[in-house]
Structures are given as structure tokens and as C-alpha cells.
Amino acid sequence: LEKDALDSFESAADADAVEETRVRFLGAKKGALKDVQKMMGGIDPSDRKAAGMRLNAFKTKLQESFEASQSRLGGGEASGIDPTFDATLPGIRPNVGHIHPITQTINHLMEIMGRMGFEAAEGPEVEDPWHNFVALNIPEDHPARDPLDNFYLATASATQAGSEGSQLLRSQTSTVQIRVMEQHQPPIRVISLGRVYRPDAPDATHYPMFHQMEGLYVDKHVTMANLKTVLRVFATNYLGGDVQIRFRPSFFPFTEPSVEVDFLWNDTWIEFGGAGMVDPAVFEAVGYDPEKVSGFAFGLGVERLCMRRHGITDIRDLYSGDLRFLRQF
Ligand code: FA5
Numbered sequence: 624l625e626k627d628a629l630d631s632f633e634s635a636a637d638a639d640a641v642e643e644t645r646v647r648f649l650g651a652k653k654g655a656l657k658d659v660q661k662m663m664g665g666i667d668p669s670d671r672k673a674a675g676m677r678l679n680a681f682k683t684k685l686q687e688s689f690e691a692s693q694s695r696l697g698g699g700e701a702s703g704i705d706p707t708f709d710a711t712l713p714g715i716r717p718n719v720g721h722i723h724p725i726t727q728t729i730n731h732l733m734e735i736m737g738r739m740g741f742e743a744a745e746g747p748e749v750e751d752p753w754h755n756f757v758a759l760n761i762p763e764d765h766p767a768r769d770p771l772d773n774f775y776l777a778t779a780s781a782t783q784a785g786s787e788g789s790q791l792l793r794s795q796t797s798t799v800q801i802r803v804m805e806q807h808q809p810p811i812r813v814i815s816l817g818r819v820y821r822p823d824a825p826d827a828t829h830y831p832m833f834h835q836m837e838g839l840y841v842d843k844h845v846t847m848a849n850l851k852t853v854l855r856v857f858a859t860n861y862l863g864g865d866v867q868i869r870f871r872p873s874f875f876p877f878t879e880p881s882v883e884v885d886f887l888w889n890d891t892w893i894e895f896g897g898a899g900m901v902d903p904a905v906f907e908a909v910g911y912d913p914e915k916v917s918g919f920a921f922g923l924g925v926e927r928l929c930m931r932r933h934g935i936t937d938i939r940d941l942y943s944g945d946l947r948f949l950r951q952f
Contacts (some may be wrong), residue, residue: 624648624655625681632688641692648685656682711852711941724952726832727832727931732836735860737855741838744813746799748820749776754798758908759877767794767876774820780868792820796837797877800901800920803839805821806910809916810842816925827937828893836926841911841918845881848939850898850919856882863933873897877905878920895931896923904931 626886628648635641648655648731659678665676693706722730733743746754746853755761756768766772774792799815815837840849851870858868867887875881878899898921925939933952935941940948 624659625684625734628655628685629688632685632692635696637694638693638696641689641696642731644692645689649682649689656685672878692734711781721949721952723949724929724933727926728932729834729836731930732816732861732925733814734792736836736838739856741812741814741840744799744803744815745817746793746796748793748818750793750798752789754801755791756795758801758905759797760902760904760908763874765876772820772822786935794821795819795922796835797922798839798852798936799837799919800839800877800905801909804841804906804911809918811918812840812842814838818847821926825939827939828927830926830938830942832942833938836925836928837897837921837923838898838923840899840920841916841920843916845900845917845919847900847919849922850900853922854898858886861928870898873899875900881901884921884923886931893927893931895927896921 627813628644631644631647632641635644637908646654650657651785659681663671663674709912737743745823752768761767763942773794775787776790776792777828778790780826796815796817799813799817800816802816803813817834818832819835823831838853840853854870855868858866869885869887870882871905872881873881881897881899883894884898885895886895887893898919901918901920906913906916906918926941929935929941930938
């Protein structure tokens, strides 16, 4: 058996032959060495020790012969390839990230509004009181400018929070309306999607940082009927044909008349945003003639839209960073 085994290892011409020989002699189940081991049980106990030693020596010899043939053929440990490496085992899937549900929502909203001819516009998140308040007809003593309701920046140049030279994280995307109108003449048809910040206590529907979709349409003879149609078409496209939408009279300093926009959700009306006809004072602030143009504007909460569409019941889930939640989108 020994000669047969050693000859076989020596004459093996390729890795397959070496492996075949290994299985034949050293195989854990049916190898010849196993048969010899089984015979040990029948040996007289007084001879068993000597027989065991011989068997071990034989096993080592076979193992050495096997390794020698492996390295002769350039395989095995001698070649630096881990002999336990198995190329057929399934691999470990790398963790690949994906787009956050709010970014997905933003892309979707831009696509829907784009089909209605609205182009995307952007503005900075750090704003001055002119764009966040003054040009939007929000006077100095208005409660919306209260330092307790805004994140004013503690910059070196900042004078008193809320006054002329101060800076703040924008509290609404309506700032972009002003920036667009300052730089372009009508007709204007834009949307702006971005982050806004308010020191609101987090609960199921509020977060201190959230996103708004601002819309602005300025032309000759734009009416409230146009506003309602655009918002209805938008809501049907994003939330489905069966969505119910309601306009409630409201007040914003930068629109007149103003409405609040509600969608029916689980049998309750939920506020999604505000809208209205651009106030003549806003047109004057950007140098437009209110006698010659009219327009509508709206600002909707992006998180609430995303939540309504996907049945998310707590806004905080969106920002928890919990992968079990995020992987669902
Ligand atoms: C405004 O911010 C106005 N600028 C909207 C507007 C634009 C009116 C243009 C007229 C013309 P309001 O403060 O109501 O309005 O906020 C709009 C929406 O933002 C809310 O309806 C709500 O959907 C969302 N929102 C407000 N606060 C939070 C918050 N803390 N967390 C999440 N969403 C919020």
C-alpha cells in the first residue's frame, strides 16, 4: 500500500490526479488509510501501541508525499495559494448604499412639476433678513422674525438677531421666489426644493430641519383658478387619482388672498402647505409693476408628501439613520 501510494503521488501528472490520489489514500471517508485505521481494533492490545506508531509514521509519509507532489505541480501552500480557499463558495455581498427616500421624493416631485413646465431654481440655506422676511412683506415687528422661531447665526459680524446685518438658516423656501424675481423678468415658472430650518420640537409630523417645495408662477393674467388646477394636477399625479384636496382661507404676508392646502389622510385633513396670489408688495420689492403682472406661489412640506405616499407615520423615522427603515425605499 505504501509503495502504491508514494508512486501514485510521485507520478501524478496534474492537480486533478494529485487530488484523486489524495482521496484514494488519505480521503476522510473512503481513503485506504481509513481502512487500515479500522483494522487497528482487531490488533492484540499489547501490539496496539507499536502498530499505532507505525500507522502515524505512514500517515505522515503519505501527507509529505502529497504535499511534495502539490508543490511539484505549483499548487498548494508552496505556491502561496491558501489550500483551504474554495472559489465555489458564495461571496459576501458588499454593502451598497442607495438614495435616501427624501431625495427620491425630491426627484419625483421635480419630474412631475417639470412636466407642467416648472423649472428648478435654487437658493442658499444661509439667508439674510431681506430675502427671508423683508422682501416677503414680513415687517420688522412681525412674530415670524422672532429669534425664538428662527435659527439666527452667531457670526462675528452679526448685529442683533433679526436686524439688517444678521444671518439665519432660511425658515422657508419662499426666499427663492425673491432671488428668482430679482434676477429674471416674467414670465416665470419655477419650483425650488430644499432644506429649511425652524426650532420646532420634533414630533410625528414636525422636525427642526425639513424640506419644502416652493412654486412660483408669474405672468400676465395668472389667476387663483390656475393655482388650484396646478396643485390638483400635482396631487393627483403624486398621490393618486383618488386623493382629496381642500383649500382653506388663510393668511401669509406675501400672498393675498392666501390659502392653506390640505389633503385627506386616514379620514383626517392634514395640512401640506400654504399658497396664494403673490402680494403686490412683493412684486414692488423686486421691481415688478403689480399692475402689469400677476402670479401665484405655494410652499408644500416635502416630508409630509413622502409620508402620505408611503404610509410613513412618523417623520423622525426619515432622519433616524436606521437602515432597517431606510432599506424599505
Ligand atoms: C410656509 O412656510 C410658507 N412659506 C408657504 C407658502 C409659500 C405660502 C408660498 C404661500 C405662498 P408654513 O409655515 O405653513 O408655510 O409651512 C408650509 C408647510 O411646511 C407646512 O404645511 C408643513 O407641511 C411643512 N412644515 C412646517 N413646519 C414643519 C416641520 N417642523 N416639520 C415638517 N414639516 C413642516
